[in-house]
Amino acid sequence: xxxxxxxxxxxGVPQYEETGxxxxxxxxxxxxxxxxxxxxxxxxxxDAARExxxxxxxxxxxxxxxxxxxxxxxxxxxxxxxxxxxxxxxERLGLPEAVMTDNTMVFYEPVRPGDLLSTRQILRSVSDxxxxxxxxxxxxxxxxxxxxxxxEKVGVESYTGFGYRRASQERASQERxxGADRGAS
Amino acid sequence: MSPLAPRLVxxxxxxxxxxxxxxxxxxxxxxxxxALATRDWRPMHHDKDFAVQRNGTRDIFLNTPNQxxxxxxxxxxxxxxxxxxxxxxFRMRDSVFPGDTMVLDxxxxxxxxxxxxxxxxxxxxxxxxxxxxxxxxxxxxxxxxDDDDNPWHRGADRWKP
Numbered sequence: 001x002x003x004x005x006x007x008x009x010x011x012g013v014p015q016y017e018e019t020g021x022x023x024x025x026x027x028x029x030x031x032x033x034x035x036x037x038x039x040x041x042x043x044x045x046x047d048a049a050r051e052x053x054x055x056x057x058x059x060x061x062x063x064x065x066x067x068x069x070x071x072x073x074x075x076x077x078x079x080x081x082x083x084x085x086x087x088x089x090x091e092r093l094g095l096p097e098a099v100m101t102d103n104t105m106v107f108y109e110p111v112r113p114g115d116l117l118s119t120r121q122i123l124r125s126v127s128d129x130x131x132x133x134x135x136x137x138x139x140x141x142x143x144x145x146x147x148x149x150x151x152e153k154v155g156v157e158s159y160t161g162f163g164y165r166r167a168s169q170e171r172a173s174q175e176r177x178x179g180a181d182r183g184a185s
Numbered sequence: 186m187s188p189l190a191p192r193l194v195x196x197x198x199x200x201x202x203x204x205x206x207x208x209x210x211x212x213x214x215x216x217x218x219x220a221l222a223t224r225d226w227r228p229m230h231h232d233k234d235f236a237v238q239r240n241g242t243r244d245i246f247l248n249t250p251n252q253x254x255x256x257x258x259x260x261x262x263x264x265x266x267x268x269x270x271x272x273x274x275f276r277m278r279d280s281v282f283p284g285d286t287m288v289l290d291x292x293x294x295x296x297x298x299x300x301x302x303x304x305x306x307x308x309x310x311x312x313x314x315x316x317x318x319x320x321x322x323x324x325x326x327x328x329x330x331d332d333d334d335n336p337w338h339r340g341a342d343r344w345k346p
Contacts, residue, residue, distance in 0.1 A: 031221070037258065039262075040261045040266050041189075052267065059257055062254070065222075071226050152341070
């Protein structure tokens with residue numbers, strides 16, 4: 001386990017640059033719209049999409065979906081972790097639990113079916129240790145930047161995460177280690 | 186082809202205006218559909234035993250990207266298809282479970298025109314269950330200035346979300 005200071009060395013460093021496993025799929029747009037009963041004609045009506053957005057687009061808030069892989073793919077050799085920087089921090093700081101508390105998305109060029117997006121993750125901040133009703137841990141902010149195959153920026157997401165140990169986990173950890181290494185896991 | 190008229194133009198909206206409420210009965214299907222549609226395979230959004238034992242919640246619960254999609258739908262139900270989202274921020278306070286009736290409410294928090302002539306409105310939206318706010322969303326949305334305007338046709342140099 002490393003310290004908060006070590007974790008902060010990654011602030012501002014682009015990490016995990018990658019291109020999507022699949023192009024943006026129109027049927028997935030319909031799956032999403034059906035799940036929340038979104039009848040916006042941009043997604044369902046060819047004429048409306050042609051007139052208003054020069055053809056079909058994906059709902060802007062689906063931005064992060066395009067980098068969450070399908071549950072399985074043939075020949076996939078590595079386990080993809082969306083928001084890997086978040087999971088790295090949990091591991092690095094020895095925090096077994098985490099929640100996302102805050103999420104901002106900024107939208108630029110529309111995402112269209114057939115687009116192949118690229119992404120990178122940038123850690124923006126790591127707080128000092130704090131205790132909330134969930135447990136004790138750190139807050140952090142991670143930006144995820146997205147571009148399309150033409151290099152145009154399509155969006156940026158900022159996530160605030162809180163990684164923590166529950167009070168019971170903290171006690172168990174202290175008992176195992178005699179209290180010398182509180183977060184070992 | 187006749188042009189689609191905007192449902193709402195910038196001049197129709199004033200600070201303090203309220204959006205119509207949207208109530209929705211959340212079921213396990215709502216949670217699971219939204220989790221799969223957002224490719225969020227984490228078990229607390231489809232496996233009740235996991236949610237109860239690992240997360241300490243009473244049931245599976247709505248995931249964040251699914252809530253984002255609900256907020257988007259709520260906003261564009263009101264603006265119509267000309268409304269173009271620029272920015273949304275959500276904050277989750279508490280979980281939404283099957284059996285809950287979630288209610289989306291919204292108010293216009295600001296109106297303004299930027300230096301490229303784009304009309305923007307700010308919205309404060311809450312997602313509540315029995316009056317308890319479970320998550321909040323603030324959004325910045327572009328509306329057409331008039332019947333001939335279309336925020337979707339703004340290129341990168343005229344789009345300042």
